[in-house]
Amino acid sequence: MGTTVFERRRPPASVVEHSLAETEQRVFWLDDLSAEATRPRPRLTGERVATLAIVGGGYTGLWTAVLAKRRNPEARVVLLEAKSIGWAASGRNxxxxxxxxxxxxxxxxxxxxxxxxxxxxxxxxxxxxxxAAESEFGMDFEFERNGALSLAVEPHQVEWLREEAAAASARGDESVRFLDEAAVRAEVDSPTYLAAAWDTRGSAILHPAKLAAELARVAEELGVEIFEHSPVRRIDTPGSTGAVTLVTDGGWVVAQRAVLATNVFPSLLKRNRLMTVPVYDYALMTEPLTAEQLASIGWSNRQGLGDLANQFHYYRLSRDNRVLFGGYDAVYHYGRRVRARYEHRPESFERLASHFFTTFPQLEGLRFTHRWAGAIDTSTRFCAFFGTARDDRVAYAAGFTGLGVAATRFAAEVMLDRLEQRDNERTRLRMVRERPLPFPPEPAAAIGINATRWSLDRADHTEGKRNMLLKTLDALGLGFDS
Structure with missing residues (x-):
């Protein structure tokens, strides 16, 4: 097999070691919140009666709460979170x-x-x-619509980008621009960059934890009751009452309708237990770049960046000019479990640091302040699926597969439409009405997922050539590039 640029141009081990010497295992975004944004909320005790009950205090649940109140200001909405608002994927992506x-x-x-x-x-x-929500609701979550650069870092990837830009132009979409090596390095200067496609319209960056915190604040101002440290243990839907009862350790909520927004965590509905698997993703955050360091790489247009490998990297600037650098390793652990210990993976952080300095050798000496990981709710169709259960009293969405920051808002609209039995453009979509194939039970899930990951790595080392397993998965609609 061949090598990738990250193997051909490895930085000295001493550079990697120095960069990680003072790194803390903490989520930068959550550390960056104000005391008010992280104030604790009460546990649920006793009974609450609601029009709508929501399980999950991440983006999916929070958007649902805000949009439900916007649709019907008189609705009584209760949101139950097992830990604290935005602590999981919504605060660490x-x-x-x-x-x-x-x-x-x-x-x-x-x-x-x-x-x-x-x-x-x-x-x-x-x-x-x-x-628009920033001005509509008076929020600040550092939204910057700068677009994104898809980067070729191997010669065979350049033609993929030419084809992407040409196809966009052919369908009348002039928002995607092809950049040759000189043009992309004028935008962001890395010796690994051979070309790029700049999607100028379809991508933004934001502060993940501030989005969750601001949605929670707005929800409460609209009258939503939020309870933290209140994991829902059971969902009951007795046929005679038409109600939904959500039972926690300290109390219960009786609601007309309920939304399940638990994503990567085990579903309260048996039908969805095999629909997602948790895949762990890893990230590093640098200290703020000095003006000289930033000038050495350019990046004045502050686009989001991602390369085209199957095992790809994604990176962007924060408001204070730190660089978040993540991706590449995507790790599944046998048994579908979400465990804090899976976040501690030194070899993944060392690999990311090495790849960072291959990308930006001019930043040698820079340190990483934070390292963290999180679980991605992966579905076999690689985007969210939706549905209802219990005589249409319960709606759910899950399976965002690492691209849910925006899609969670769409999911909230879909779930509210379904609960209100609206017939509209959203609810008529096959994408909304169809369910993906489930993952198999163990041990087949672990064998299949890890064989696929090995195959994707092999493809990255053979100019993108996909082996028989990947071709078969492609034919079955189960193929993906990371």
Whole structure:
């Protein structure tokens, strides 16, 4: 097999060791919140009666709460969170806010080609609405719609980008620009960059934890009751009452309708237990770059960046000019469990640090202040799925597969539409109505997922050539690039 640029141009081990010497295992975004944003909320005790009860205090649940109150200000909405608001994926992701609802055009075209014009328009409208929410609700979550650069770091990837830009132009989309090596290095200067496609419209960056905290604040100002440290143990839907009862350790909520927004965590519905698997993703955050360091790499347009490998890296600047650098390793642990100990993986952080200094050798000497990880709720179609249960009294969405920062808002609209039995453009979509294939039970899940990961790594070392396993998965609609 061949080598990748990250193997051909490894930095000295001493550079990696120095960069990680004072790094803390903490989530930068959560550390960066104010005391008011992290104030504790009460546990649920006793009984609450609600119009709508929501399980989960991440983006999906919080957008649902805010949009439910906007639709019906008189509704009594109660949100139950097992730990604290935004502590999981919503507070620790990379902060990329993508318009795509289908995890990229190619994935969508392989599944719902006739719907892609609608899905792309709805995705852009959804991203517009997220940006507008800052002024609409008086929020600040550091939203910057600077677009994103898809980067070729191996010669065979350059033609992929030419084709992407040409295809966009052919369908009348002039928002995607091809950049040759000189043009991309004029934007962001890395010796690894050979070309790029700049999507100027469909991507933004934001502060993940501030988005969650601000949504929670707005929800409470609209009258939503939020309870933390109140894990829901059971959901009851007695047929005679038409109600939904959510039972916690300290109390219960009786509601007309309920939304399950638990994503990567085990579903309260048996039908969804095999629909997602948790895949762990890892990230580093640097100290703030000095003016000289920033000048050495350019990046004045502050785009989000991601390379085209199957095992890809994503990176972006924070408001104070730190660089978040994440991705590459995507690790599944046998048994579908979400465990704090899986976040501690020194070899992943060392690999990321090495790849960072391959990308930006001019930043040698820079230190990382934070390292962290989180679990991605992965589905076999690589984007969210939706549904209802218990005589349409309960709605759910899950399976965002690492591209949910924007899509969670769309999911909230879909779930509210379904609970209100609305017949509209969203609810008529096949993408909304169809469920993906479940993952198999163990040990088949672990064998299949880890064989796929090995195959993706092999493809990265053979100019993108996919082996028989990947080709078979592609044919079954189960293929993916990371």
């Amino acid at each position: 990379g902060g990329f806010c993508e318009a795509s609802l289908t995890h990229g055009r190619e994935n969508g075209m392989s599944r719902w080609p006739e719907e892609m014009p609608i899905l792309e328009r709805l995705g852009l409208e959804n991203l517009d609405a997220i940006g």
